[in-house]
Amino acid sequence: MINPKEIRKDFPIFENNPNLIYFDNTATTQKPRQVIEKIKEVYEKYYANIHRGVYKISEISSEEYENSHKLVADFIKCKEWREIIFTRNTTESINLVAYSYGLNNIKKDDKILISYMEHSSNLLPWRFVCRKTGAKLEYINVKDYKLDLDDFERKIDEKTKIVSITHVSNVLGTINPIEEIIKIAHEKGALVLIDAAQSSGHLSINVKKLDVDFLVFSSHKMLGPSGIGVLYGKEELLENMEPFLWGGDMIKDIDFDKEYLNDLPWKFEAGTPNIVDGIAFGEAVKYLNKLGMKNIEKYEQELTKYFLERFEEFSNKYKDVILMGSNDYKDREAIFSLVFKINPHIIGKMLDSYNISVRTGYHCCYILFRHLDLYKYKGSVRASLYIYNTKEEIDFFFEKLEEIVKRFGS
């Protein structure tokens, strides 16, 4: 069972900002004391560079850094922790695959399939690969705020080499049927990358069961520090890929005309990594494990259901306000993008005057707003909730939203 009032006690941000209503969890989440303390512990007790140390504190930090990889591997149920590569963020993980796999394996007239609901990070690297290789980028339609699977089946063919899809939309909250997508893509011989930036801290993920080829996410969106991201890749794919960055730590030895690449995952972690945040990320994973991902899913569904009920009351009075996303709490996450006729930034600023933090604009999904013909409204006001949010906060949000709309119009 999730008790948000108890959970809040673990988050110093709420102690220091007692009236803060933090509804911007899609952008980044707050950090529990356990993660913050771990950062302090490493710097104060055993900070040293990893891997090449023959002395004690370097051995401790190396072990802790490796252990974080193992915790993440267990968290998403992969075969070997060698399959977990730490990057800077989701964006870098996708770029790693685009450069190392894409540029070397995608040919002219091949096809890469993404959808209209992708974040810029899962669009621009593929557009770049297509520009370099002469391959074609195609978009799967979004219909009724969901991925149009018929359109996917129409567009996927033997020329499709990569399907790169978000697990959960950072604008619509839609949870995509990734099991089905992976199965269909594999039948056509395409590899699948799942962008789990919005799902990794919210839904249980089992990469083995999914049989997904690559899965990427960011620590900072799941209670961990910023500056650490994850690329999961199937071992045999990673073994056959060229390094993304070249330099120290990603090699075992160098001769005058040849270098001997390091084992996974280090082959893809060139240079001194983000040691401290990588170690502290492990604490975030432990924290989520302690709460239990199934409990988190259940509590978020409860919040989602409540938010949708309150929105229905609100939209009965203000009929022209659009909720971009399904009104069925079962197939979505607690990410709510509201579109008004007035500029969303005005509403966001006004909400901030009541200590409610939301994000406004296009949320790096320009293509989605264009596809849905909503671009003209300058984006949406997005409220995104997490384990420390409460129903009382949702009530306060709608109370203040109504005051704002009465004053400025909807």
Ligand SMILES: Cc1ncc(COP(=O)(O)O)c(C=O)c1O
């Ligand atoms: C679905 C999705 N993909 C990718 C990203 C990029 O994540 P990062 O900025 O951590 O690289 C985000 C960030 O909001 C996202 O929501």
